[in-house]
Amino acid sequence: MRMENGELRIKKIAITGGGTGGHLKIAKVIKEEFNKRGIKPIYIGSTSGADKAWFENDEGFEAKYFLPSSGVVNKKGFGKINSLIHILKLSFRAKKLLKKHNIHAVFSVGGYSAAPASFAALLNFTPLFIHEQNAHIGSLNKLLKPFSKRFFNTFFYKDPYPVENIFFDTARVRKELKTIIFLGGSQGALAINDLATNLAPKLKEKNIQIIHQTGKRDFERIKNFYIQNKIDAEVFDFDPNLVQKISKADFAISRAGASTLFELAANRIPALFIPYPYAAGDHQYYNAKFLEDKNAGFVIRQDEIDIEKIESLIFNADLEKISQNLAEINKKEGAKLIVDEILKPFVD
Numbered sequence: 001m002r003m004e005n006g007e008l009r010i011k012k013i014a015i016t017g018g019g020t021g022g023h024l025k026i027a028k029v030i031k032e033e034f035n036k037r038g039i040k041p042i043y044i045g046s047t048s049g050a051d052k053a054w055f056e057n058d059e060g061f062e063a064k065y066f067l068p069s070s071g072v073v074n075k076k077g078f079g080k081i082n083s084l085i086h087i088l089k090l091s092f093r094a095k096k097l098l099k100k101h102n103i104h105a106v107f108s109v110g111g112y113s114a115a116p117a118s119f120a121a122l123l124n125f126t127p128l129f130i131h132e133q134n135a136h137i138g139s140l141n142k143l144l145k146p147f148s149k150r151f152f153n154t155f156f157y158k159d160p161y162p163v164e165n166i167f168f169d170t171a172r173v174r175k176e177l178k179t180i181i182f183l184g185g186s187q188g189a190l191a192i193n194d195l196a197t198n199l200a201p202k203l204k205e206k207n208i209q210i211i212h213q214t215g216k217r218d219f220e221r222i223k224n225f226y227i228q229n230k231i232d233a234e235v236f237d238f239d240p241n242l243v244q245k246i247s248k249a250d251f252a253i254s255r256a257g258a259s260t261l262f263e264l265a266a267n268r269i270p271a272l273f274i275p276y277p278y279a280a281g282d283h284q285y286y287n288a289k290f291l292e293d294k295n296a297g298f299v300i301r302q303d304e305i306d307i308e309k310i311e312s313l314i315f316n317a318d319l320e321k322i323s324q325n326l327a328e329i330n331k332k333e334g335a336k337l338i339v340d341e342i343l344k345p346f347v348d
């Protein structure tokens, strides 16, 4: 396992977890950092959620496994007990996979999809590294935290949040509002879509360009709205190259999922966050509050949306000041630091 002649000889890593885009994005960025170092990790995710869609055809992994794991948090009574037994069985399956690939470290991004391989790591005495994305610790991460070798988090421990370097490389200080972008997170958000359509006439009047990510469910409705109202807008459901859209904009109105939030911060684009109200522990609100407290963004709860107030905020915000303050929120090389830490025992 040790390094010989300055070279890392054995480095077998498993990445686990997913469910939604926010978790999967971390898994992807970390995988790419391992790939840069000539390491192809294995991936252990779930058949539920978006894991397969993101990684099934990803050649950056040596092998991919999708186990039938699902959440236990919202279940009660026998349902909960059955789910726990099911996870235990899957953990033994994952344990065999870790053995088969001779895995030296497991990196988890959390979520139900991470449960089997994380428990398997503990059963095998394999070091477990956890990345918690949010300002409120998820239930699986809370349970596993005391057993983890390292627990990464930007809000509590100031670890840089791993985002693709391109968000930093295309960053610029915003000074004037010419283009606005609406973002609903990996699945889109009806509340953000409705807010956008309410603001659109005023934005048109002020000659402000609109970019709008709708999510799949609401794409047709929103596209038709802009056509019917003769408002020019760049509308899309999901674009894997989101940075290209964000970097063109001068202000964002967005859900407060952690990956989106730190990508926006890296690009130094001022944002108004409308947190998803049902996120566990209200974590999207606390994610956004972290920025607002540093004068690096705004947060308004979904049930407190007031169009006039929001118009006034958008048109009067000191974009330059916020954009400058955003420089302190996230630092480049978040993925590099995590991978360095995971590989540390194998480097002299």
Ligand SMILES: CC(=O)N[C@H]1[C@@H](OP(=O)(O)OP(=O)(O)OC[C@H]2O[C@@H](n3ccc(=O)[nH]c3=O)[C@H](O)[C@@H]2O)O[C@H](CO)[C@@H](O)[C@@H]1O
Binding pocket: 020, 021, 022, 023, 025, 133, 134, 184, 185, 186, 187, 213, 237, 238, 239, 240, 241, 242, 255, 256, 257, 258, 259, 260, 261, 263, 276, 279, 280, 283, 284
């Ligand atoms: C409802 C809910 O609980 N959502 C959680 C979920 O959010 P969600 O899955 O929406 O995740 P985030 O907002 O954190 O990230 C979305 C990711 O998808 C990417 N993207 C999005 C749109 C697009 O068109 N193209 C694209 O590539 C973004 O660049 C970003 O990297 O995981 C996050 C990370 O744990 C949490 O903070 C969120 O609270």
